[in-house]
Amino acid sequence: MEAGQKTLTVTVMGYWGTYPGPGEATTGFLVEHGDTKILLDCGSGVLAQLMHSCEVKDLSAVVVTHHHHDHVADLGVLTYAVLLSRLMKTRTQKLPVYMPHPGPDMKQSLGAEPLIDLHVVDEHATVAIGDVLVRFARTQHPVYCLAVRMEADGKVFVFSADSALDPESTGAGRPDLPDLARGADLFVCEASMYAGQEVDARGAGHMTAPQAGLLGRAAGVRRLALTHYPHYGDHRDLKAQAEMTYGGPVELLSTRQVLTV
Numbered sequence: 001m002e003a004g005q006k007t008l009t010v011t012v013m014g015y016w017g018t019y020p021g022p023g024e025a026t027t028g029f030l031v032e033h034g035d036t037k038i039l040l041d042c043g044s045g046v047l048a049q050l051m052h053s054c055e056v057k058d059l060s061a062v063v064v065t066h067h068h069h070d071h072v073a074d075l076g077v078l079t080y081a082v083l084l085s086r087l088m089k090t091r092t093q094k095l096p097v098y099m100p101h102p103g104p105d106m107k108q109s110l111g112a113e114p115l116i117d118l119h120v121v122d123e124h125a126t127v128a129i130g131d132v133l134v135r136f137a138r139t140q141h142p143v144y145c146l147a148v149r150m151e152a153d154g155k156v157f158v159f160s161a162d163s164a165l166d167p168e169s170t171g172a173g174r175p176d177l178p179d180l181a182r183g184a185d186l187f188v189c190e191a192s193m194y195a196g197q198e199v200d201a202r203g204a205g206h207m208t209a210p211q212a213g214l215l216g217r218a219a220g221v222r223r224l225a226l227t228h229y230p231h232y233g234d235h236r237d238l239k240a241q242a243e244m245t246y247g248g249p250v251e252l253l254s255t256r257q258v259l260t261v
């Protein structure tokens with residue numbers, strides 16, 4: 001790292017798919033680069049985990065991949081935390097929230113808080129948050145969903161969000177997700193199901209662990225970690241199955257683990 005460069009880190013707020021395990025959370029990551037603190041997805045239980053790492057008054061922005069409950073369940077209470085920080089005058093700056101087009105309920109609940117600054121993004125958007133450049137790709141999922149690439153000081157973190165993988169292709173799903181993940185220093189990829197569940201995974205708009213490994217290999221990522229775990233089976237099998245197709249070590253996440261990109 002050259003002088004003056006800041007470290008890009010990703011702290012795991014939650015890695016569960018569908019609903020949280022005891023005392024834990026569904027999807028959420030705190031991405032930090034110097035004073036820039038970005039909450040990526042705000043699933044069930046994420047706000048409680050965030051309190052260990054960051055105060056809401058210090059958040060630079062929130063980025064939301066899609067409007068499934070396991071990715072947005074805590075957004076409403078986050079709005080209340082922003083409201084309180086405004087009343088206590090600990091926060092005076094608006095909190096930008098970048099998300100795909102919200103439904104009327106979400107728009108109304110977030111829009112009611114004057115310190116929330118809602119920005120609708122799509123796969124063509126490029127957003128600068130501090131020195132972090134954020135780009136997106138559309139994924140294969142039952143609702144509109146964006147994978148996210150965050151880049152700072154030449155370091156690249158990519159999150160698959162929720163996505164199926166096209167079994168007809170050679171490890172490439174919709175062309176833009178592998179493109180987005182290309183050469184990532186850290187790729188956190190969903191692995192919602194186990195080997196042999198490819199048909200169910202595709203129907204649900206998710207990947208199996210071997211597919212996550214294939215995608216990681218096709219995109220040439222330097223480090224692959226899995227997320228969005230199912231509430232059955234042995235997660236060590238997810239890791240082993242992804243390693244077979246990735247051709248290298250694959251990591252499982254733990255709550256509040258800090259990953260240096």
Ligand SMILES: [Zn+2]
Nearest residue numbers: 018068070162
């Ligand atoms: Zn999900």
Ligand SMILES: [Zn+2]
Nearest residue numbers: 066068141162
């Ligand atoms: Zn989803």
